[in-house]
Amino acid sequence: MTRRVGIIWDTPVMFTRLVEDCGFIPELVTPHLLAAPFFRRSYSAIIIPGGFAHPSYSLVLPALRACEDRIWRFILAGGMVLVFGAGFDKPDAYDWLPVMVRYRFGFSEGMVEGGTDNPFSCIIEDCPDLVSIDGFFDIPGNGLPSIQGASDLEEDGRVVVCLQMRGYPVMIEYRSGAGRIILASLHEYPSRRFLSGFCMRGSETLL
Numbered sequence: 001m002t003r004r005v006g007i008i009w010d011t012p013v014m015f016t017r018l019v020e021d022c023g024f025i026p027e028l029v030t031p032h033l034l035a036a037p038f039f040r041r042s043y044s045a046i047i048i049p050g051g052f053a054h055p056s057y058s059l060v061l062p063a064l065r066a067c068e069d070r071i072w073r074f075i076l077a078g079g080m081v082l083v084f085g086a087g088f089d090k091p092d093a094y095d096w097l098p099v100m101v102r103y104r105f106g107f108s109e110g111m112v113e114g115g116t117d118n119p120f121s122c123i124i125e126d127c128p129d130l131v132s133i134d135g136f137f138d139i140p141g142n143g144l145p146s147i148q149g150a151s152d153l154e155e156d157g158r159v160v161v162c163l164q165m166r167g168y169p170v171m172i173e174y175r176s177g178a179g180r181i182i183l184a185s186l187h188e189y190p191s192r193r194f195l196s197g198f199c200m201r202g203s204e205t206l207l
Contacts, residue, residue: 005199006046006207008034010058015049018189022196029207031063044202045080046071050134050187051087061086061093068096070207076177080202085134085185097181099159099174102138107187109133112170114163120173120182121162123194132187136168178203 004025007015012028019026029046033039052060064071075081086093089105112131114121124131139159162182163171174181179202184190190198 003044003199003202003204004042006041006043008046008048008052008060008064010060013049014189015047018192018195019047019199022192022199024199031059035063035066040206042204042206043074043079044204045082045199046074046207048081048083050084050185052083053086053090053093054088057087061090061096064096068098071096072098074205074207075179075181077205078178078203079205079207080179080198081181082190082198083181083183085187087134091138094183098176099181099183100140101159101172101183103135103185104138104168105135107132107134108165110165112163112165112186114161114171118160118162118173119197120171120194122197123171123184123190124163124186124188125193126191127186127188131165133165133170133185134187135185136165136170137172137183137185139169139172179205 002025004027005019006027006029008029010030016026016028048060052058086103091102093103094101109130109132112124160173161169162173170186171184
């Protein structure tokens with residue numbers, strides 16, 4: 001069965017074609033639909049494109065905040081969530097996720113560094129040597145849990161830095177329950193290999 005991938009955005013975007021080219025069924029989920037009390041749909045993954053926190057371009061952020069409990073249940077049950085840069089000077093733009101992270105807005109370009117042993121690092125393999133970003137992430141240090149409510153003994157309560165630019169995290173992964181959260185401030189389209197592996201990893205889960 002072909003898996004469905006939800007793309008949360010206000011209007012149709014190029015991401016739809018990219019997801020389709022990778023062999024999945026893309027479905028646009030608008031902010032009004034996402035926040036509607038009757039909306040229930042199963043996806044293996046959901047994707048939030050860059051710029052979701054910019055009030056001049058999108059109404060996605062208020063809808064995400066209104067549905068944070070549903071999104072959290074989606075992740076725990078095995079859903080995959082990929083969120084790109086907020087694209088706006090709003091440090092708390094990811095507060096609808098149960099993660100302890102602050103976003104530092106700022107466009108830049110440079111070389112990205114990351115561990116080749118991380119399966120998600122292939123996200124930039126189709127990009128030029130110089131990669132564009134719209135910010136970076138501040139995360140807890142010293143091995144502290146990064147999922148709200150996680151104990152020191154919970155392995156899935158920690159953050160994995162997948163990619164960095166000039167020593168700052170630009171792509172991070174959280175493992176919680178059966179699902180994953182990936183935050184990426186990359187101002188680039190993900191590679192097809194990354195997108196295929198990411199969407200296949202999740203299980204069809206009710207949002």
